[in-house]
Amino acid sequence: MKRAQDIGKAIMRNTPMEQRRAAGMARFSGCVALILAAGTVSAAPPCQKSEIRLVNSMREIAQPYHGNLDKGGRMYAKWAGLESHYVLQLNLGDSDKQVSLMRGLLAVNPKCTIFNVEPNADVVIKPMVDVANRSGAWIVTHWAHGEGLHPFDGNDQWVAHVAVDSTDAGVAISRRLVDAIGGKGGIVALQGRLDTDPARKRFAGLQQVLKEHPRVKLLDQQAANWDRTAAFPIVQTWLVKYHGEIAAIWAANDDMALGALEALRAAGLAGKIPIVGVDGIPEAVEAIGKGEMTATVSSDAYYQGSIGLAMGVCVLTGQVPLPKFWPRERREFYLRLQVITKDNAMQNRGDPQASAYAQEWDCANLWSRSKGPAS
Amino acid sequence: MRQSMEPQQGPGVLRTIRWGQWGPCLALVVMCLGFALAEPRFATLDNIGVISDRCAIPLILSVGMTFVVLQGAIDLSVEGVMAASSLAVAMLVLNSRTGLDLGLFGMALAVLAGASIGLLNGLLVTRLGVPAFMATLGVWSVAMGAAMLLSGGQPPLIRDPALRAFGLGRTFSLPNLTIVALLVLALGFVLQNYTRFGRYSVAIGGSESLARQAGLPIDRCKVQAFALCGLLAGLGGTLESVRIGLGHVDIGVGQMFTTVTAVVIGGTSLSGGRGGVVQSAVGALMLAVLANGMIFVGISPTIQKAVQGAILLAVSLIATWQLRDRLRSVK
Numbered sequence: 123m124k125r126a127q128d129i130g131k132a133i134m135r136n137t138p139m140e141q142r143r144a145a146g147m148a149r150f151s152g153c154v155a156l157i158l159a160a161g162t163v164s165a166a167p168p169c170q171k172s173e174i175r176l177v178n179s180m181r182e183i184a185q186p187y188h189g190n191l192d193k194g195g196r197m198y199a200k201w202a203g204l205e206s207h208y209v210l211q212l213n214l215g216d217s218d219k220q221v222s223l224m225r226g227l228l229a230v231n232p233k234c235t236i237f238n239v240e241p242n243a244d245v246v247i248k249p250m251v252d253v254a255n256r257s258g259a260w261i262v263t264h265w266a267h268g269e270g271l272h273p274f275d276g277n278d279q280w281v282a283h284v285a286v287d288s289t290d291a292g293v294a295i296s297r298r299l300v301d302a303i304g305g306k307g308g309i310v311a312l313q314g315r316l317d318t319d320p321a322r323k324r325f326a327g328l329q330q331v332l333k334e335h336p337r338v339k340l341l342d343q344q345a346a347n348w349d350r351t352a353a354f355p356i357v358q359t360w361l362v363k364y365h366g367e368i369a370a371i372w373a374a375n376d377d378m379a380l381g382a383l384e385a386l387r388a389a390g391l392a393g394k395i396p397i398v399g400v401d402g403i404p405e406a407v408e409a410i411g412k413g414e415m416t417a418t419v420s421s422d423a424y425y426q427g428s429i430g431l432a433m434g435v436c437v438l439t440g441q442v443p444l445p446k447f448w449p450r451e452r453r454e455f456y457l458r459l460q461v462i463t464k465d466n467a468m469q470n471r472g473d474p475q476a477s478a479y480a481q482e483w484d485c486a487n488l489w490s491r492s493k494g495p496a497s
Numbered sequence: 498m499r500q501s502m503e504p505q506q507g508p509g510v511l512r513t514i515r516w517g518q519w520g521p522c523l524a525l526v527v528m529c530l531g532f533a534l535a536e537p538r539f540a541t542l543d544n545i546g547v548i549s550d551r552c553a554i555p556l557i558l559s560v561g562m563t564f565v566v567l568q569g570a571i572d573l574s575v576e577g578v579m580a581a582s583s584l585a586v587a588m589l590v591l592n593s594r595t596g597l598d599l600g601l602f603g604m605a606l607a608v609l610a611g612a613s614i615g616l617l618n619g620l621l622v623t624r625l626g627v628p629a630f631m632a633t634l635g636v637w638s639v640a641m642g643a644a645m646l647l648s649g650g651q652p653p654l655i656r657d658p659a660l661r662a663f664g665l666g667r668t669f670s671l672p673n674l675t676i677v678a679l680l681v682l683a684l685g686f687v688l689q690n691y692t693r694f695g696r697y698s699v700a701i702g703g704s705e706s707l708a709r710q711a712g713l714p715i716d717r718c719k720v721q722a723f724a725l726c727g728l729l730a731g732l733g734g735t736l737e738s739v740r741i742g743l744g745h746v747d748i749g750v751g752q753m754f755t756t757v758t759a760v761v762i763g764g765t766s767l768s769g770g771r772g773g774v775v776q777s778a779v780g781a782l783m784l785a786v787l788a789n790g791m792i793f794v795g796i797s798p799t800i801q802k803a804v805q806g807a808i809l810l811a812v813s814l815i816a817t818w819q820l821r822d823r824l825r826s827v828k
Contacts, residue, residue, distance in 0.1 A: 182645065184746035189650015316799055345798040351741055351748060355551040359792045362543045363536075384741050388665035405654065405743075 167440030169234035174438050176204055176431045177227065179211040179220060179250075180240040185377075186403040187423050191240055193473060194427030198483060201476045202435055217246040224253055232257035236281075236434025238427065239263045244319055247271065247283075254279035260437065260445075262430030266319045273453040278446040281433050283454045284426065285496035288320040291419045292327020292374075294461050295398040298417035299370050302396035306337035307369030310360050312353050312382060313345045314374040321345075324374045324400060341367060346378045353381030361389050370396040376406035376418050383414055402462050402470065411467040420460045424474055425491065428483065436485035451495040458493045521764050521779045524812040525786065532790035539793045546672060552785035553674035554733045558756040559763075559777040560685035561615075561729030564695075564722040566760050569702040569769025570629035572726045574618055575756055577640030579734030579749030582611040584647040586735045587655050587744025594653035600660070604735050611731015612724050614640055619720030633723075644746045653744045664739035674736050681729065685774035694721055702769025759784055762813055783812065 178195040180188050192210055199208040209227065213220035220242050228235060237254065239261060241247050247267040254261040255277060262281045266288075273280040299309065311328060314321035325343070332338055341364050346353040353373065360368060371386075373379035379399030386392045393414045399406050402420025409415040436442045445453060462470050482490050533540035558575055565572045588595045589603030597603065614636060621632035655661060666673050689695035697718045700708045709715055730749075737748050763780025765772025787808060791801050 182746075183650040184645045184648045184652070186650060186652065192650065313798065342792070342795070343798065344792060345801075349747060349750060350745070351737060351750070354741060355547070355788070356792065358547045358550060359544075359789050362541065362547050363538055363793055365543075381741065384665065404651075 167438065168444075169438040171204070171439060173231060173234040174204060174435060175207050175209060175227075175231065175235040176434070177209045177211060177224075177235060177237045178240075178427055178431070179213070179224060179237055180427075181242055182212050182214050183210075186405070187401055188240070190423035190473075191427030194424035194479075195238065195431055197424065197476045197479070198428035198431050201480065201483065202432075204435070213242050215242060217242045220246050221249045221253065224250055224259075228253065228257045228259050232259040234438055235259045236431060236438065237261040238430030238434070240426070241265060241267070244268050251277050251280045260434045262433055264426050264430070273445070274450045278444070280453075281430070281437060281445045282448075282452065283496070284429060285454065285456050286320075286421050286459070287456045287493070287496070288323035289327045289330070290456075291320075291400050291421075291459055292324035293331055294327075294419045294459065295400060295417050296328045296331035296372065298461070298463060299372055299396060299398045300331060300335050300338055302398075302416045303338070303369045305335055308339045308341045308364065308367045309370045309372055310341050310357075310364070310368055311343035312356065312371070312373040312378040313343055314348045314378075316345050321348075321374055328372055346373075346381065348375050348377055350377040350381035350384075353378035354385050357382045357385035358388070361385065361391075368395060370398075370416075373397065373399045375399055376401040376403045379415060379418070380405055380409065383409060402460065404471065407462055407467050407470050410462060410464055411471070413464065417461060417463045420462060420470070421457055422460060425479065425482065426457070428479060429488070429491075432483040432485075433488050436488060441485040442488070451492070452489055454496050455489065455492040456494060456496045458491045520815060521762065521776060521783065521812070524815055525779055525783050528783065528786055528790065528808070528812075532786070532793060535794045536790075539790060542670075544789070544793075546667070546670065548782075548785050548789050549675040550672040551789060552782050553672065553678040554737050555752065555755050555759055555781040555784060556678040556778055557681045557729050557733045557736070558752060559759040559781045560681050560774050561726035562756045562760050563685065563765055563772065563774045563777045564688070564698050565629075565726045566757075566765050566767060567689075567698045567702045567769060567772060568719060568722055569705065570622065570719065570722070571757070571767070572615075572618060572633045572723060572730075573630065573753060574614065574633040574637040574640060574727070575730045575733075575753040576749035576751075577637035577644070578611045578614050578727050578730035579737065579752060580644035580746045581614060581640040581647075582607045582731035582734035583738040583748040584644045584653070584744040584746070585610045586738050587653040588647060590655055590660055591657040592653040592655055592744075594651060598657070600657060604660070604739070607735045608728060608731040611734065612728035615724040615727015615730070616720065618727060619723030622723065623716040623719050641746065648744070648746050652746075655739060655742050655744070660739045661742060664736065664742075674740060677732075677736065681732070682774060682778050688725075689773050694718060698722060699770055702766075702771070704770070755781075755784060758809070762809060 176195065176199050178192060180191050183189045183192050196208055199205045211223045213223060224237060237259060239250060241263060244266050245268055247263050248271055250261060258279065260279055260281050263283045265286050267283060273283055311325065313325055332340060342360060344356045346356055357371065371382045373382055376399035379397045382397055383392060386395055396416040398416050399418045402418045406415055406418045410418065437445060481487055538544070562572060586604055586607035589597050589599045589606055591598040599606065618633050618636050621627045622629050663673050668676060697713050700713060701715055701718060705715065734748055738744050759780035760777045761767055762783060763772065763776035763778070765776055787805055791804060796804055
């Protein structure tokens with residue numbers, strides 16, 4: 123019955139817009155509670171709090187983005203009183219290692235372990251979900267997964283997939299860039315690693331915006347592999363090749379944008395040519411504040427590093443029903459992105475406090491950043 | 498004991514003038530001409546500045562690598578050393594993370610850190626007998642790990658205006674880093690041709706057992722070569738950090754492969770005993786011209802890798818054609 127009370131509380135807290143959905147949810151989970159009460163010996167939560175393990179599985183922690191994923195995870199663990207139950211797994215860019223690290227940890231207590239996964243590559247999600255299904259561990263994934271794979275297709279241990287719409291990110295920064303040059307002029311684009319999904323989709327976002335603005339001309343595009351030091355000489359070369367023709371620089375991530383900025387600085391052009399990037403890393407936010415960059419868009423690493431853990435804890439402590447009873451749009455949805463420009467750069471500087479996320483970690487508000495179902 | 502070596506030649510500068518060593522130079526000239534004909538803007542003074550800037554770090558790295566390869570060994574730790582020295586310099590000079598502000602002295606310390614990692618490589622190879630491939634691969638990981646620990650997800654930003662101005666600036670219209678690279682090249686040339694270390698290195702690479710029988714201080718030379726390689730990798734990482742403005746674990750990504758390619762394509766044999774720093778410089782220049790030229794003539798980024806590979810294969814084929822009929826083991 124405690125569950126029904128919680129859902130009741132959730133309704134109290136929700137906005138009118140969401141109340142109807144939540145009420146449906148309450149009825150829905152009321153049924154679930156009944157089924158559970160009838161079908162099992164007790165309706166106790168799946169795990170004791172002391173048994174729960176929180177795992178953040180990610181590439182590395184040298185990049186600000188990944189560092190902030192970890193910080194977000196730790197912030198949540200502390201907030202939830204599970205600080206000593208937090209485990210960090212780094213695969214250092216090795217997809218096989220990401221799976222084997224997971225398998226290794228699940229030798230004990232799999233059913234109370236929750237994995238929040240930043241996949242090293244799209245293809246790594248399938249094997250990790252398989253491991254979860256077999257072992258009874260719980261998994262929340264981020265970014266993008268392979269085609270035709272969904273949490274709601276019988277993958278009961280796959281709590282949710284929090285997708286990022288990279289096309290949307292590409293569109294958002296491209297709009298800011300086009301605005302910054304008054305809708306006309308030549309631009310150049312620095313692409314990420316060409317064989318990755320975000321690189322392709324962010325660039326598609328740029329092309330979409332360019333179609334709306336025929337007077338903005340894409341002079342050239344090069345792949346700088348997300349890398350700052352690779353972007354630097356490319357921009358230097360462009361400055362010679364397109365001397366005086368470049369009105370703005372588009373970059374598929376902030377690291378390359380900042381590499382471009384340094385190349386502009388070397389040529390005495392820093393702050394004179396607008397640059398946009400994606401990720402919202404601290405340096406980019408600082409550069410935006412100084413007027414040396416125009417915009418960036420952030421998926422909010424602190425949020426991504428913590429929301430999966432929050433979902434898992436809510437499930438394992440019985441505060442929300444088991445994921446297999448959730449509606450589809452809660453199992454797989456797009457994350458709302460934040461565009462950072464000069465107007466809000468100051469608010470986005472430095473590490474946030476747990477209090478800024480506390481409301482979103484609450485079991486009643488786990489989907490507050492959903493932009494709708496992802497498919 | 499018969500060795501399938503090249504005919505023994507007298508020491509001195511004269512031996513550098515052989516047809517075979519002009520192959521890479523010729524290829525470089527052909528490449529430049531090709532790009533300039535396809536796109537006239539390629540052949541401007543401004544672009545020469547850009548190419549020399551792109552070439553600076555690989556050139557510094559390849560001078561160090563040349564001595565190691567000349568001795569028949571290899572140093573795979575370059576990227577790790579660059580990462581470690583990058584983080585070191587960024588945390589020792591005025592920066593966003595620590596309260597230190599050591600300026601040039603901080604840079605020197607970071608370069609020395611690189612040298613000491615190189616020294617470790619050398620000691621592992623000579624004293625403990627670990628093959629260079631494995632020893633330096635291990636040290637790469639260790640140095641990378643140390644850099645990652647220092648970074649901790651918050652790459653330190655370099656805020657020393659004088660150092661940043663040096664890293665991005667030019668003197669007499671030449672990028673400052675290029676000037677440093679040319680000094681390093683000159684130093685390498687002197688070391689190779691006018692010191693025992695240089696000549697012994699060639700001898701060791703030619704035949705280590707003969708060199709040992711001749712009583713050469715092989716271990717000492719090897720340690721020196723690895724230390725020099727580490728020192729220059731440290732210098733490369735430090736300069737790249739000062740240029741780009743932060744200490745970063747990925748500062749050297751791709752540089753190891755670039756460096757070895759530059760050394761080999763310039764004409765230094767991976768099996769040791771043949772080649773030199775000037776050849777490696779030509780190799781480094783070739784790679785920089787290729788990367789720059791492909792942007793100029795507008796080769797699509799999706800096929801750039803393939804085009805780069807094809808051109809490099811063609812160049813090495815042309816450059817080493819006259820060696821084809823000799824009794825030479827190719828490794």
